[in-house]
Amino acid sequence: MRINSDDMAVFVAVIDSGTLSAAATQLGQTTSGVSRALSRLEEKLATSLLTRTTRRMVLTEEGKLFLEKARAVLIAMDEAEESIQLRRQKLAGRLRIDAASPFMLHCIVPHVAQFRAMYPDITLELTSNDQIIDLLEHRTDIAIRMGPLQDSTLRARALRASPRHLLASPEYLQRYGTPANVEDLAQHQLLGFSQYDAGNVWPLRHNGGEHLAISPSLIASSGETLRQLALYGQGIACLADFMTREDIAAGRLKHILTHAYNGDDQQIHAVYYRNTQLTQRISCFLAFLQEAL
Template identity: 60%
Template sequence: MKARSDELQLFVAVIERGSISAAAELLGQTPSAVSRSLARLEGKLDTTLINRTTRRMDLTEEGRYFFEQARLILDQMQNLEERLAARHQRPSGRLRINAAAPFMVHAIVPHVPEFRALYPDIQLELNSNDLIIDLLEQSTDVAIRIGVLADSSLHARSLGCSPLNILASPAYLARHGRPTRVQDLLEHSLLGFSHTETLNNWPLRHAEGDDWLIRPSLSASSGETIRQLALEGQGIACLSHFMTGEDIRRGDLQVLLGEANNGYRQPIHAVFYRNSQLALRIQCFLDFIQEKLAEYAD
């Protein structure tokens, strides 16, 4: 192939960073030098990879294909380097993790100092997104997903599971009383999700079934927003233990209707594209975070 690995890295950097100037800053080059290198690469390949205007850049069809293949080639090169480094037990390289904001804040960030101390040659890049993302498009190595996985071409590894609890603050309970039966919830302010109705199906047994579909008095798109509303005494919420365990231990939130809880636990998976042996940096992270998440299964 005519293109060299440094040209592949430059092209991928431009696309991932979104501009020639941002890629130049990352690579320690001038924008004009990056622009010339792109032009040389397109000349070598005898094709236009990027349609450039003064305001934006758009990949051509050939450019999109070349980007995907370049990423795969660079990943293979990095994996080869990692396998060599593995002989000395020094995993290295950039590791891009994506997770919903509540999971990132409560289940990953608290453990980052320990992980970095154990693996100083791994450069973490932590991104939050509450929506399902395209791993390749978002340049992500591993995405953490909560709940039942939809059918997918991605590979998945179970990291454990986390119970769902019905929760309210002491201040709310002091004002409105403590529900003792599932039916009592009809008289309370309930905090629910605005976009995903399945998350408003609470794991509560009652006379008519094993779960309870609520009609929220106040709704939000983010679990972290619902948690904050519950802490502020705005109502009763159903949230996963991974994001509320510390609140419960401190007494800031209290578990309600425990005897009616059907015991459902939210599955937690890591998903990735690898279809062969995992890169060492990914394997180290998955092993590490799975051990940390074990407490949420209780």
């Protein structure tokens, strides 16, 4: 027999609430009904998910594995239902979005007009912080974050992965020459981040490993500032594809050391707290942005 989502929801509720009776209250069921649902689930899976004593319940190894999968299934079902509801309902209200200035300028601002035309009753409030912010403290609904995620209390949706390019202006290369290998970078002006250490670890293979930690000769807090410095011939920068694609196509910036790139693309996520009053606005914006990107 196949398991069903109702039994999975009962199982997750029991774990989250800690007791059968608390789960029953949460779900609006009887304690005996919750107990039967758990037994039915274990029977269908042919394994024990919980070890029950008079004082507490402990997850078995199989229970731990199933809990993780069950949560993912239930979240996916919620999101699928929300996506259908988005087509039927008129969305309204304020949506506060924060992103580092390069992403805001190159990936969000160009699509704002289309989003506002599609959802005229949603009021966007856009802010740019180049450092990681506390969403609650800054009253932010969605934040765009680059690189590995650290805060496990937030929900996250992967938006895309962006290659990083080593770039310099034609003027800089004419003045200082083009490095032929990674070791040559020691003789060049390198542009780096002042408060973002991961941005100063470049995705370059060399004799010492798969990544190169640089010591910048000129630093800035914003990737957009580094882009402008590179355009003005102040040095070599390692910048995301989404913010430099047009510069490369127009010849304002030139690729350097492409043969040494290790393929370590920068992951981009949207992070947010799950809030039932905001869920649909968040879902519609993230779906829109993901398609636009």
